[in-house]
Amino acid sequence: xxxxxxxxxxxxNKHSKYVGSLPDISMEALLxxxxxxxxxxxxxxxxxxAKYHAFPCALYCTADDTSALLHATTIVNYIRDELKHDLNxxxxxxxxxxxxxxxYVDARFCDLGxxxxxxxxxxxxxxxxxxxxxxxxxxxxxxxLLASQITFYYMPEQDTYVQELSSTFAKMTVFS
Numbered sequence: 001x002x003x004x005x006x007x008x009x010x011x012x013n014k015h016s017k018y019v020g021s022l023p024d025i026s027m028e029a030l031l032x033x034x035x036x037x038x039x040x041x042x043x044x045x046x047x048x049x050a051k052y053h054a055f056p057c058a059l060y061c062t063a064d065d066t067s068a069l070l071h072a073t074t075i076v077n078y079i080r081d082e083l084k085h086d087l088n089x090x091x092x093x094x095x096x097x098x099x100x101x102x103x104y105v106d107a108r109f110c111d112l113g114x115x116x117x118x119x120x121x122x123x124x125x126x127x128x129x130x131x132x133x134x135x136x137x138x139x140x141x142x143x144x145l146l147a148s149q150i151t152f153y154y155m156p157e158q159d160t161y162v163q164e165l166s167s168t169f170a171k172m173t174v175f176s
Contacts, residue, residue, distance in 0.1 A: 115155035122148035
């Protein structure tokens with residue numbers, strides 16, 4: 001996988017030929033282009049618009065196989081360790097699991113700072129899985145925190161890198 005590509009800035013967008021670039025629009029007008037906020041959900045596209053003054057490209061990451069489930073914890077650890085991302089800067093929401101009797105992060109929104117934002121949504125615990133990849137469970141009773149969906153929002157110059165990242169994430173799975 002190539003090194004993390006250099007940061008995309010608003011200054012770069014001022015001269016961009018990217019059809020989604022909106023460099024000279026006021027913040028208020030820019031945010032009005034984003035989809036309406038749903039209470040409790042992260043306004044992902046609006047945050048991207050505000051930071052990069054451009055509509056994002058999007059890639060929806062799913063596992064390689066219909067019975068495969070994305071292991072959120074392995075993916076988040078990869079983002080922290082391999083991409084050197086500070087998880088304390090993420091927008092998260094928490095929920096309580098009655099099965100494990102603990103709080104967990106059920107949604108996470110990361111800004112890698114290089115024209116890529118990653119959203120992990122609808123995470124849930126499941127213990128009824130097969131683990132051929134020998135991933136570490138999140139709880140002693142073999143519960144795994146699984147992500148329903150991972151979405152990459154990104155600038156077009158990051159397309160190849162995001163595809164490679166998505167392929168890497170798609171291998172971080174357990175099976176139902």
